[in-house]
Amino acid sequence: MTEDELRYPIGKFSTKENYTPEELRQFISSIESLPPGVEEAVKNLSASQLDTPYREGGWTVRQVIHHLPDSHLNAYVRFKWTLTEETPVIKAYNEKAWAQTPETLLDPAISIHF
Numbered sequence: 001m002t003e004d005e006l007r008y009p010i011g012k013f014s015t016k017e018n019y020t021p022e023e024l025r026q027f028i029s030s031i032e033s034l035p036p037g038v039e040e041a042v043k044n045l046s047a048s049q050l051d052t053p054y055r056e057g058g059w060t061v062r063q064v065i066h067h068l069p070d071s072h073l074n075a076y077v078r079f080k081w082t083l084t085e086e087t088p089v090i091k092a093y094n095e096k097a098w099a100q101t102p103e104t105l106l107d108p109a110i111s112i113h114f
Helices: 003-007 021-042 061-084
Strands: none
Touching: 021 061
């Protein structure tokens, strides 16, 4: 398996020029169903399993779970900037550094129920 296949197991995101209303509804539905799906997927994992990287040099399962609300929160703020500022500057965040903050060692439930 290539590095890209390991890093992006479902492939890299590919955007389109326009989306249909049905595609938008499907995207929203996917976001809504994410927390219960993640909760179901990890409910029987041990601490050791949660602390296992999903690939060599990659984040642990626990870090990936904690990354989800971080990513969604940043996306939300970026949209708000775009809607409310004349010339918004979309600030990136250091995902690798965020994956090392203290809460990423805690129970993933705090991020699943965020």
